[in-house]
Amino acid sequence: MTASTVIFYILSAFAIANGFLAVTTRKIFRAAIFLLFSLIGVAGLYLWMSYEFIFAVQVIVYVGGIVVLIIFSIFLTQQAGEDMPMVLRGRQLFAGLASLAGFILAWLLVRDYPFAELRGTSSGEAPIAEIGTKMLDTGTGGMALPFEVVSILLLSAMVGCIVIALKTRKA
Numbered sequence: 217m218t219a220s221t222v223i224f225y226i227l228s229a230f231a232i233a234n235g236f237l238a239v240t241t242r243k244i245f246r247a248a249i250f251l252l253f254s255l256i257g258v259a260g261l262y263l264w265m266s267y268e269f270i271f272a273v274q275v276i277v278y279v280g281g282i283v284v285l286i287i288f289s290i291f292l293t294q295q296a297g298e299d300m301p302m303v304l305r306g307r308q309l310f311a312g313l314a315s316l317a318g319f320i321l322a323w324l325l326v327r328d329y330p331f332a333e334l335r336g337t338s339s340g341e342a343p344i345a346e347i348g349t350k351m352l353d354t355g356t357g358g359m360a361l362p363f364e365v366v367s368i369l370l371l372s373a374m375v376g377c378i379v380i381a382l383k384t385r386k387a
Contacts, residue, residue: 230254269344
């Protein structure tokens with residue numbers, strides 16, 4: 217076993233273990249912190265695969281943006297130290313079956329449809345100029361509109377959290 221394989225297994229185990237802890241802990245703030253570490257593990261996998269641009273996007277958008285938004289929302293609602301309610305056994309069984317079905321579906325798709333190489337150099341790297349052009353293009357193939365929609369969604373979620381927090385403080 218090479219050092220590269222060991223690094224892959226360590227990063228994968230780190231991401232999976234923290235993801236599992238994020239969905240099984242009863243403390244909501246701890247769940248957000250475990251989610252943060254899981255996303256850092258996924259970012260580490262991107263860096264290990266030499267996709268520095270996707271690594272940077274993962275760290276900036278998900279670790280730096282989404283998780284911080286979740287943590288601020290938890291603090292605004294003043295429920296950081298409270299336990300989440302116990303989940304009913306029927307819901308746990310359904311969640312387990314849905315997870316198993318999703319895993320089987322993903323495994324079948326990966327098995328039947330292998331990953332295609334990205335256009336670019338022989339190493340499979342996508343050229344940064346092409347990525348930038350796609351992200352900023354406002355035409356039919358551009359990605360500017362979806363990014364604006366996501367930013368509006370995040371803004372409305374934050375405003376909603378503030379409104380809920382202000383209502384609970386007055387009560």
